[in-house]
Amino acid sequence: PHHVPDILSPEFAENPYPVYRAMREHTPLLWHEATRSHVLSRHEDVERAFKDKEGLFTTDNYGWQIEPVHGRTILQLSGREHAVRRALVAPAFRGDELREKFLPVIERNARELIDAFRYTGATDLVDSFATRFPVNVIADMLGLDKADHARFHRWYSSVVAYLGNLTGDPEVTAAGERTRVEFAEYLLPVIRERRRNPGDDLLSTLCLAEVDGVRMSDEDVKAFCSLLLAAGGETTDKAIGSVFAHLLAHPEQFAAVREDRSLIGRAFAETLRYTPPVQMIMRQTAAEVTVSGGTIPAGATVICLIGSANRDAARYRDPDTFDIFRDDLDADTAFSAAAGHLAFALGRHFCVGALLARAEVETGIGMLLDAMPGLRLADGFVPAEQGVFTRGHPALPVRFDPVTR
Ligand code: HEM
Numbered sequence: 001p002h003h004v005p006d007i008l009s010p011e012f013a014e015n016p017y018p019v020y021r022a023m024r025e026h027t028p029l030l031w032h033e034a035t036r037s038h039v040l041s042r043h044e045d046v047e048r049a050f051k052d053k054e055g056l057f058t059t060d061n062y063g064w065q066i067e068p069v070h071g072r073t074i075l076q077l078s079g080r081e082h083a084v085r086r087a088l089v090a091p092a093f094r095g096d097e098l099r100e101k102f103l104p105v106i107e108r109n110a111r112e113l114i115d116a117f118r119y120t121g122a123t124d125l126v127d128s129f130a131t132r133f134p135v136n137v138i139a140d141m142l143g144l145d146k147a148d149h150a151r152f153h154r155w156y157s158s159v160v161a162y163l164g165n166l167t168g169d170p171e172v173t174a175a176g177e178r179t180r181v182e183f184a185e186y187l188l189p190v191i192r193e194r195r196r197n198p199g200d201d202l203l204s205t206l207c208l209a210e211v212d213g214v215r216m217s218d219e220d221v222k223a224f225c226s227l228l229l230a231a232g233g234e235t236t237d238k239a240i241g242s243v244f245a246h247l248l249a250h251p252e253q254f255a256a257v258r259e260d261r262s263l264i265g266r267a268f269a270e271t272l273r274y275t276p277p278v279q280m281i282m283r284q285t286a287a288e289v290t291v292s293g294g295t296i297p298a299g300a301t302v303i304c305l306i307g308s309a310n311r312d313a314a315r316y317r318d319p320d321t322f323d324i325f326r327d328d329l330d331a332d333t334a335f336s337a338a339a340g341h342l343a344f345a346l347g348r349h350f351c352v353g354a355l356l357a358r359a360e361v362e363t364g365i366g367m368l369l370d371a372m373p374g375l376r377l378a379d380g381f382v383p384a385e386q387g388v389f390t391r392g393h394p395a396l397p398v399r400f401d402p403v404t405r
Pocket residue numbers: 059074075076086138227228229231232233235236239276277278281282342343344345346348349350351352353354356357
């Protein structure tokens with residue numbers, strides 16, 4: 001009766017938001033034959049799957065979805081083992097350790113990148129900043145050599161492409177598998193060296209940590225780093241481009257942010273709601289589940305559409321409007337598990353890097369605004385998002401009035 005375009009169609013890739021709306025209205029539980037998955041699009045259903053109070057939505061699917069490229073990460077784990085391993089990195093991404101130890105790292109990395117273009121009056125914000133800054137910060141936190149930045153970026157891009165390979169394109173699969181091999185060849189020797197000569201970095205913490213009196217294997221430490229680079233790189237990268245694209249498209253809100261830098265956090269939170277970098281996340285049912293008037297059998301793959309949930313009119317007023325001042329998105333809790341938007345998921349796998357992402361974006365964008373008065377899009381450039389699994393701006397050429405030396 002209602003034609004809802006397919007999530008693999010070019011129409012969807014170009015602009016998924018009208019398709020999401022049609023799904024929420026007509027097929028809130030959709031069987032998707034090509035990927036053999038059940039698709040959830042309403043805020044209440046996606047939120048329920050993430051919170052998983054009933055133990056029905058597992059991450060067992062990551063066993064086949066990400067294990068082949070990353071190895072065994074905290075995403076696949078549950079229960080005590082998950083909690084203990086997650087706790088190894090969590091302190092570095094929040095509170096005192098973030099402020100005292102890593103805020104200087106964030107500032108230094110932003111400065112290094114901005115200094116490369118600040119006197120020129122023109123740059124591509126995605127190429128010169130967004131794709132480099134988050135991955136450089138994590139590499140520094142882990143104590144890896146940033147000169148290898150280009151490799152890290154290539155690796156995490158192919159890992160993320162592997163995850164989003166809904167059609168099973170063999171080239172994408174092969175590139176992901178190559179990445180697993182290359183990353184292991186790169187990192188395993190570093191891990192062995194770090195075990196002998198530990199330093200004050202996150203990789204040393206992972207190497208030395210004992211879980212129930214046992215250290216993590218080299219393979220598991222490698223998998224953890226691989227996850228951190230991909231989860232912290234691809235996502236924050238996309239978010240930074242999108243914050244600028246939305247602010248440049250809304251001059252009054254942009255002027256307000258320029259005037260009051262404490263609004264950057266709101267702009268970031270609203271960007272995460274409006275165009276979440278991770279558009280969909282998969283789960284696997286542990287038993288039969290009834291949702292939005294239908295049932296999903298046990299052991300089924302479920303695609304949770306974050307990009308749709310965040311535009312659900314049942315949750316947000318005027319959901320298709322970008323409004324950093326909206327009162328139904330609480331900017332103070334937007335980076336915690338109390339967030340209403342689902343860009344960081346919720347529940348036990350809630351993004352452990354959410355506060356790091358906020359610190360990076362607030363610091364990085366504040367410094368960019370200082371360095372780029374009169375920021376505007378390059379003449380004739382029309383920003384356009386791309387991507388189905390993750391989504392963001394492949395380019396954002398801008399001009400500005402350079403501050404003279
Ligand atoms: C988990 C999104 C930044 C590290 C997640 C999940 C989402 C997400 C949706 C949940 C995955 C699932 O439940 O299956 C984002 C977004 C970010 C961001 C949108 C930026 C805007 C970061 C950063 C780091 C990071 C900066 C740290 C380097 C992780 C890790 C997990 C995770 C390790 C797994 C947590 C667990 O399984 O317990 N992220 N993330 N993320 N994120 Fe982020």
